[in-house]
Amino acid sequence: MGRGKEVNNITTFLEQKLEFRKHANAFRKLTINEGLIDFCSNDYLGFASSADLRELISSKEKAQAPQPTGSTGSRLISGNNTIAEQLETDLALFHSAESALLFNSGYDANIGLFSSLAQRGDTIITDELAHASIIDGARLSNGTRYSFRHNDLKSLEAKIKVSKGNIYIAVESIYSMDGDEAPLKALVELAEQYGAALIVDEAHATGIYGPHGSGLITHYDLEKRIFARVITFGKALGCHGAAVVGSSLLRNYLINFARSFIYSTAAPSHSHLSVSMAYQLLQKEDFQTKIHEKIQFFKKESAAIAKRFIPSNSPIQSFLIPGNNEAKQMALLLKEHRFDIRPILSPTVQEGKERLRICLHTFNSVQDIKQLLSLLIKTA
Numbered sequence: 001m002g003r004g005k006e007v008n009n010i011t012t013f014l015e016q017k018l019e020f021r022k023h024a025n026a027f028r029k030l031t032i033n034e035g036l037i038d039f040c041s042n043d044y045l046g047f048a049s050s051a052d053l054r055e056l057i058s059s060k061e062k063a064q065a066p067q068p069t070g071s072t073g074s075r076l077i078s079g080n081n082t083i084a085e086q087l088e089t090d091l092a093l094f095h096s097a098e099s100a101l102l103f104n105s106g107y108d109a110n111i112g113l114f115s116s117l118a119q120r121g122d123t124i125i126t127d128e129l130a131h132a133s134i135i136d137g138a139r140l141s142n143g144t145r146y147s148f149r150h151n152d153l154k155s156l157e158a159k160i161k162v163s164k165g166n167i168y169i170a171v172e173s174i175y176s177m178d179g180d181e182a183p184l185k186a187l188v189e190l191a192e193q194y195g196a197a198l199i200v201d202e203a204h205a206t207g208i209y210g211p212h213g214s215g216l217i218t219h220y221d222l223e224k225r226i227f228a229r230v231i232t233f234g235k236a237l238g239c240h241g242a243a244v245v246g247s248s249l250l251r252n253y254l255i256n257f258a259r260s261f262i263y264s265t266a267a268p269s270h271s272h273l274s275v276s277m278a279y280q281l282l283q284k285e286d287f288q289t290k291i292h293e294k295i296q297f298f299k300k301e302s303a304a305i306a307k308r309f310i311p312s313n314s315p316i317q318s319f320l321i322p323g324n325n326e327a328k329q330m331a332l333l334l335k336e337h338r339f340d341i342r343p344i345l346s347p348t349v350q351e352g353k354e355r356l357r358i359c360l361h362t363f364n365s366v367q368d369i370k371q372l373l374s375l376l377i378k379t380a
């Protein structure tokens with residue numbers, strides 16, 4: 001009898017939480033939007049459906065012995081193989097680091113990294129706009145957590161001054177929701193001044209900046225002054241998975257202490273081969289010039305409504321429309337014109353900072369960009 005009552009309580013709790021979301025106009029649901037013009041995915045270079053990449057992957061697969069469908073276990077048990085290790089060696093070289101360690105996703109990489117690093121008495125300081133995976137990793141650690149005002153070095157320094165133990169500072173080189181850049185050089189200097197370890201999530205900079213898209217850290221020649229970088233394969237590389245790049249010491253530490261690495265089945269070789277081929281493709285053409293030309297074109301054409309955008313030189317251009325309902329309505333209107341653009345609502349972003357997150361791609365046509373902007377200009 002008691003058990004039935006508990007289940008009823010749980011059902012009521014779940015229903016109430018969802019009702020609350022609906023009231024706040026923030027109810028999330030899965031949708032399938034086929035046949036629309038993609039201005040929302042993170043596939044900035046079009047790699048996810050690139051025929052060239054598909055061809056590279058299938059040639060590579062044909063050229064070697066058939067690979068098992070599954071990896072069969074964690075890397076520490078039965079899931080390790082030469083393909084994974086070769087990819088790590090290549091990644092380290094490409095990103096100018098001593099070593100790399102694969103994770104099954106960027107979420108896993110951040111969770112494993114931050115939760116294992118900070119011990120009781122240590123401190124993790126995150127930019128207030130840091131990705132949920134960084135926050136969750138920090139929460140799972142035993143360290144004290146602080147956040148500082150977005151891209152504000154004074155605010156960061158104030159937090160450093162009250163920090164204890166080993167200090168880890170977490171930023172993104174390009175912020176996923178605002179698309180703006182972290183002041184990386186100044187951050188490196190501040191971290192060095194206080195002996196703190198700077199960790200940079202390059203999820204949205206990989207493929208877009210630096211030599212052949214190796215990221216903003218290599219673009220600024222800062223690789224030797226950064227404690228660790230998180231690279232993800234699910235965005236510009238059009239694949240799935242991630243790596244932490246840094247010292248060999250850090251790699252060994254993560255193999256021993258990062259729980260999302262230790263206690264999870266490794267990705268299959270097919271996945272690692274795909275990533276490896278995506279890196280090959282990245283080095284074949286100058287994709288960076290292509291994407292930056294599109295970004296500059298978009299910025300020039302949107303000059304009349306520039307104030308409505310969060311300043312950004314990246315493929316992520318956020319058009320502010322305060323209010324969950326307002327942002328949703330605008331996305332629906334654009335969908336009627338076949339544009340796939342997602343509203344980003346509170347609580348994902350701060351209330352009042354609701355927006356359309358417009359993602360630019362090398363494959364977006366000049367005509368589509370012009371039509372999209374004319375619709376935004378009409379309503380602005």
Ligand SMILES: Cc1ncc(COP(=O)(O)O)c(C=O)c1O
Pocket residue numbers: 105106107108110131133172176201203204232233234241242
């Ligand atoms: C900055 C940042 N870090 C990490 C992640 C997580 O990466 P993944 O999608 O590979 O789990 C994302 C993606 O949403 C991101 O934007």
